[in-house]
Amino acid sequence: MDLVIARPEGLYCPAGDFYIDPWRPVERAVITHAHGDHARGGNQHYLAAAPGEGILRARLGQDIHLQTLPYGERLLHHGVTLSFHPAGHVLGSAQVRLEYGGEVWVASGDYKIEPDGTCAPFEPVRCHTFITESTFGLPIYRWQPQAQVFAEINQWWQANIAAEKASVLFCYSFGKAQRILHGIDASLGPILAHGAVEPLNRVYREAGIRLPPTIYAGEVKKNDPIMRQALIIAPPSAGASTWMRRFGDYSDGFASGWMRLRGTRRRRGVDRGFVLSDHADWPGLLWAIEQTGAERVMVTHGSVAVLVRHLRERGLDAQGFSTEYGDHEEEHTDAAEVPA
């Protein structure tokens, strides 16, 4: 029996009568993480991993009906045993493990293999059926160790300071921004954060994640000399806006897994592309799938057909699941990303 099926509202568990990351409003929604394409407003009851509570409430409203569970703790609902396990994607992100009648399914949401210090690291969970993403499901996507990427960012920032230019680094405001803040060398100069990033920094700090001090960019005057030494963290949407004028002479960069391809970087029109993703790369996807021991794999979003075909060639029972999750990490629709 299938523990999870695809319905127009989202991924549905018939035995437990609840949805996982539904894209239409439902009565019971189990949420893997707070990115806009996975956690949407309008559901009557929410269930999520405890470390994600602050972010979920900040994004969906303080008054949502939300129940939380610590990682690993089990909850019995209509005979289905449910638990959350770290997905290593962003703060509070979880894989959902479901057990019913001896059958175990794990829905991974989005996940990343390399631990980064801003969220609990990915833990493989044994299961019969694994529901996986495939955002970067092509062999061309292989990540360098993040220490190397942070060193590149530090170098770029230092060179810009020497040339008396501001360094504007575009990245997704929830998760990626905090990971960068956590990973870079904050002693190089002042760090400014865009209005979409700063509230999320606050939530991360409240959750006990160490982030260097940041200055809200809106508080800095247009010709303040600190601009020429500053690293500015801003969402991609700020790039085309008048918000950029305050920085005078600047160099810009974009941090995303898509920067692995020269073409995507050129189309962005930024000086520098930094290959940094909060998703698993191709070897990471294959490793995670293998670790689950699952013989059946459902692929939800990204390069679905490619991963399905590859897994079938390796003897697994793989198929695609049609969902409305985003497949471009830079294109998460996000109401919070208004210019500020």
Next chain:
Amino acid sequence: MKAFALLYAELDATTSSNAKLAAMQAYFAQAAPQDAAWAVYFLSGGRPRQLVPVRALRELAVTISGLSTWLFEESYQAVGDLAETISLVLPEAAHSSSEGLA
């Protein structure tokens, strides 16, 4: 070759014409004359007659990367450039060479 590769990376890492000019000035100030001549040839769009057929390059890339042919083709479709695709699927090279461009 390394100095030229570095120059290319620098040219590629900025959208500012002044920064590109500065990178080229720095390169040509230190490049050996025979390397500099080749650098001018390449930077102005010159391409030597093809020494290795594209088909051989493709087949080698598939063999060395260990990918199925269809997976290599899917990758090429996503990247849009054969040389870049090959560079992205090959394993990290264990050896390095410091030969000049000429």
